[in-house]
Amino acid sequence: MQELSHFITGKRVKGTSGRSADVYNPALGEAIAKVPLASKEEVDAAVATAAEAQPAWAAANPQRRARVLMEFVRLLNRDMDKLAEVLSREHGKTLPDARGDLQRGLEVAEFCIGAPHLLKGEYSESAGAGIDLYSMRQPLGVAAGIAPFNFPAMIPMWQFCPAIACGNAFVLKPSERDPSVPLMLAELLQEAGLPDGILQVVNGDKEAVDAILDNPAVLGVGFVGSTPVAQYIYSRGCANGKRMQCFGGAKNHLIVMPDADMDQAADALVGSGYGAAGERCMAISVAVPVGEATADRLIGKLIPRIEQMKIGPYTAGQDIDYGPLVTATAKEKVLGLVESGVGQGATLAVDGRGFALQGYEKGFFVGPHLFDRVTRDMEIYKQEIFGPVLSTLRAQNYEEALGYAMDHEYGNGTAIFTRDGDTARDFAQRVNIGMVGINVPIPVPLAYHTFGGWKKSGFGDLNQHGPDSFRFYTRTKTVTCRWPSGIKEGGEFSIPVME
Numbered sequence: 001m002q003e004l005s006h007f008i009t010g011k012r013v014k015g016t017s018g019r020s021a022d023v024y025n026p027a028l029g030e031a032i033a034k035v036p037l038a039s040k041e042e043v044d045a046a047v048a049t050a051a052e053a054q055p056a057w058a059a060a061n062p063q064r065r066a067r068v069l070m071e072f073v074r075l076l077n078r079d080m081d082k083l084a085e086v087l088s089r090e091h092g093k094t095l096p097d098a099r100g101d102l103q104r105g106l107e108v109a110e111f112c113i114g115a116p117h118l119l120k121g122e123y124s125e126s127a128g129a130g131i132d133l134y135s136m137r138q139p140l141g142v143a144a145g146i147a148p149f150n151f152p153a154m155i156p157m158w159q160f161c162p163a164i165a166c167g168n169a170f171v172l173k174p175s176e177r178d179p180s181v182p183l184m185l186a187e188l189l190q191e192a193g194l195p196d197g198i199l200q201v202v203n204g205d206k207e208a209v210d211a212i213l214d215n216p217a218v219l220g221v222g223f224v225g226s227t228p229v230a231q232y233i234y235s236r237g238c239a240n241g242k243r244m245q246c247f248g249g250a251k252n253h254l255i256v257m258p259d260a261d262m263d264q265a266a267d268a269l270v271g272s273g274y275g276a277a278g279e280r281c282m283a284i285s286v287a288v289p290v291g292e293a294t295a296d297r298l299i300g301k302l303i304p305r306i307e308q309m310k311i312g313p314y315t316a317g318q319d320i321d322y323g324p325l326v327t328a329t330a331k332e333k334v335l336g337l338v339e340s341g342v343g344q345g346a347t348l349a350v351d352g353r354g355f356a357l358q359g360y361e362k363g364f365f366v367g368p369h370l371f372d373r374v375t376r377d378m379e380i381y382k383q384e385i386f387g388p389v390l391s392t393l394r395a396q397n398y399e400e401a402l403g404y405a406m407d408h409e410y411g412n413g414t415a416i417f418t419r420d421g422d423t424a425r426d427f428a429q430r431v432n433i434g435m436v437g438i439n440v441p442i443p444v445p446l447a448y449h450t451f452g453g454w455k456k457s458g459f460g461d462l463n464q465h466g467p468d469s470f471r472f473y474t475r476t477k478t479v480t481c482r483w484p485s486g487i488k489e490g491g492e493f494s495i496p497v498m499e
């Protein structure tokens with residue numbers, strides 16, 4: 001079995017805590033590697049060497065730092081196939097989807113090549129008599145990121161690319177479920193010229209996370225994962241005086257208006273509901289058709305599409321629509337929620353229970369499920385399922401549909417399918433959700449905009465990537481400057497005011 005490591009000060013380093021976790025190939029249901037789980041001492045040592053390396057990196061001009069990222073982008077493209085293969089093996093997603101995971105991270109690296117422009121400060125000449133004022137953006141020092149299993153390439157890159165472009169050192173704690181790709185990304189950055197210690201990868205679980213949150217040298221932390229953990233990390237980090245951004249779970253509604261192109265809506269729903277086996281924070285998990293006739297037409301179009309879907313291991317090639325869930329526990333949880341939906345009276349229009357794949361009996365595959373006539377008191381509606389299960393909640397009119405999306409405690413993404421500009425505009429304006437799609441089912445903003453949910457999907461003030469990430473990973477310092485010629489007349493005893 002492969003022994004994984006940490007990546008500290010430019011090289012792979014074995015764990016010393018004596019604790020480790022199994023990493024699985026979810027398609028086979030077999031453990032393929034062991035990942036070390038860092039102790040508090042190992043985390044503190046990684047933070048200390050990062051803090052030592054950081055001032056020299058911050059002193060390098062931003063263009064030099066950007067050039068490292070430029071080379072990183074080239075190397076990542078060079079190794080794309082190899083990285084995608086490792087990503088699929090540990091996560092289970094299809095190869096095209098693994099490439100998408102890498103590509104969406106890479107686009108943020110490309111955005112961060114603009115660091116010299118993004119880090120420019122502000123200047124006010126003659127703000128008072130002989131006084132000039134300027135503001136500059138300085139790195140925090142050491143920042144850290146804690147990542148989820150479902151985008152093992154994209155989310156770490158969303159975190160560390162802007163952080164290092166701003167001149168920080170960064171300590172990354174990847175998910176213990178699929179830690180190989182983050183280690184490979186750290187090696188690529190080193191090959192691209194990143195100085196040792198500027199990106200440390202520390203593998204681990206809660207113990208490592210708590211050590212990051214309690215280390216006074218870590219001044220900012222980005223977290224992405226489930227909501228209960230996001231809330232916990234946000235409070236502990238804030239209590240320790242750190243700058244925090246924590247992104248949590250989701251329950252994304254897609255509203256289908258009676259005038260929508262029903263084939264387009266059905267295609268969008270199967271792709272966004274079942275792609276990556278539903279293990280995406282921007283997956284659509286609730287379809288809200290408006291009107292009984294719309295609902296019947298939609299269900300009629302969804303059923304054959306869902307029944308034709310191909311589920312299998314990433315090794316089966318391009319034909320596969322989605323792969324296994326990440327762990328046996330995830331599979332158990334999803335199937336348990338399906339049972340609760342049936343028990344609470346929802347109509348199981350497509351029943352994926354009992355799905356089996358010859359030769360992969362031990363794999364964590366779950367067949368696709370479609371629920372109709374779901375109501376808001378049901379667990380399948382209240383909870384994030386994070387599996388290939390789409391719920392249909394019928395609404396009588398637009399206001400009711402909008403209310404469903406607005407009343408849910410999560411607020412990551414949502415979408416509306418309609419041909420009517422007025423309804424679409426009203427929806428985008430009023431809905432209390434961070435990312436909105438109009439005839440687009442997974443509205444993940446591009447790298448130069450920002451990504452973040454509202455309500456229980458996001459805690460903290462600044463979003464991921466885009467200009468917000470440069471604000472998150474820097475502090476503003478403002479200098480008020482007057483040169484000696486201004487005090488020729490002697491000391492001034494009252495506060496200076498603008499004349």
Ligand code: NAD
Nearest residue numbers: 147148149174175205206209225226229247248249250281
């Ligand atoms: P998770 O919350 O179980 O784990 C995320 C990270 O937190 C991991 O690195 C894990 O080691 C660590 N962690 C887990 N439990 C902890 C604890 N008790 N204390 C401290 N650290 C702990 O999430 P996951 O299962 O890896 O990822 C799936 C979740 O992430 C879903 O809820 C999904 O919606 C969410 N997600 C959100 C976004 C977003 O941008 N909003 C993006 C991707 C995934």
